[in-house]
Amino acid sequence: MVRLRRGALPAVTAATAATVAWLIAAYLIGHPDPLFAPSAALVVLGESRGRRLRQTTEIVFGVAAGVLVAELVVLALGPGVTSLFVVLLLTVGPLAAAGASNTLITQSAISGLYVVAVAAPQGHLMPFRFVDALIGGAVAIAATQLAVARKPLTPLVDAAQKTYADLADLLADLNKAVGHCDEPAAHAVLDRAHQLNDCVERLHSEALAAGETLRLRVRRRRRLAQVRDVEQTTHQLDHVVGNIWVLARNAVTLTRLHASTPPDLTRALDALASAVRSAGESLASDLVGPGDPDRHAGQADADALEAVRIAAKLLEDEPSLPLSMIIGQIRTTAVDLLRGVGQDDVMSRVDEALGWTPR
Known part of the structure; x- marks a missing residue:
């Protein structure tokens, strides 16, 4: 039931966009067989958010290249197997050699096949298919933006808060497992840790999607720098997850x-868990507020350094190898976490908190 609810909106969006694209191409443009309009809309909607502008461009050029080559070849050689072979050779070959994406190659090949096998030109070039692809892509882009029309950064903020909350909760549960010497609970936390990469990947995808949305809105483009900062943060967060x-x-x-x-x-x-929570609050407040992102970042800095100072005390009693490894990971996690919130001179300050001093 949960999966059905999650899939309902994308399904309705896809069906609506494909239908609207068909209607525009058929009745506004007057194309008698606007197959490429709904198909282009569906392909664009199938691409992950944040990559649809590029995807739309590739589809348009792919359809245009495939159709143009196919119509020229069919006009020269006539429909048949020979034309089919030549069209595929002239569309797939150069695009693959040029390093084009699989989407572009596939769209170009399918467009050429359709012209040769189904809708061979009747003695003249028809630009409708190119226009159909453009219409379908534009409708798909418009449909995806309607869902975030009023608050384009909300999905990104939600993803950021969930990612950092999951990290902090995992550290808290790990702390309980270690404190009670509960091996099954520690194993459960380790299993959850495997899934943290998915959270970071979703956050990165939302950052790409937010950037795409802001680029389409002139008045909100000043927020692009903040979104780019989030993209950079996700790279550091990948290191935090590994640690x-x-x-x-x-x-x-x-x-x-x-x-x-x-x-x-x-x-x-x-x-350390408190530092992670403060880092998440800093990121969220920087995007939409309320709150002072610098204050939260400063709190994350203080908590992370405190975690390192406390862990450093354990080194005085010649700890076991697993405990020494945990202390090392606390240090490394603090470094990557503070780099993610934009703190300065992180390495030297963390090493100083650990008690390391340069010669």
Whole structure:
């Protein structure tokens, strides 16, 4: 039922866009067989958000190239197998050699096949198919923008808040598992850590989609710099996720050994989780407010450094290898997290908190 609800809106959007594209091409343009209008709309809607402008351009050029080559070849050689072979050779070959995307190659080939096998030209070139592709792409773009017309950054903010909340909750649950020396719970956290990459990927996709939306709106283009900052943050967040995964893996080993957990370790993990939450609040408030993003970033900085300072105390008692690995991952996570919120001189300050001083 949940999947059905999630798929209802995309299905209605796709059906509506394809129908509107057909009606425009058939009744406004007057094309008697506007097949490429709804098909182009469906292909564009099938592309992930954030890539539809590029996808539309590729579809238009793909259809135009395929149709033009096919009509010229059929006019010269007539319909048949020979024309089919020549059309595919002249469309797929040069595009593949030029490094064109699979979408562009596929659209070009299908367009050429359709002209040769179904709608061979009757002695003159017909530009309708090119116009149909343009109409379908434009309708699809318009349909996708209606859903975020009033608040184009809301999906991005929601994704950012969920991503950072999931990271913080995972660290909190990991802290509980370590504190109670609960190996099954630590394994459950490790399994969840595998899925964190999907959250970061969704955040990156939403950033691309928000950038696409803002580029279509002149008055909101000043927000593009903020969206680009989010895109850069997702790269650092990828490192954070990898660090937390390694941290969880070592936590499983620590609980399997049934070693007593030092109180400072739970305090360090708690401070690290707080730093993650503050980093998420900084990102969200920077996009839409309310709140002071610099204040949240400063709090993330303070919490992350505190986590490192607390973890550094554990090194004084010659910790076990799994515990040493966890301490190292706390340090690395703090570095990548603070880089993601744009803090300066991160490495030296984190190393200083750990007690490392350069010679």
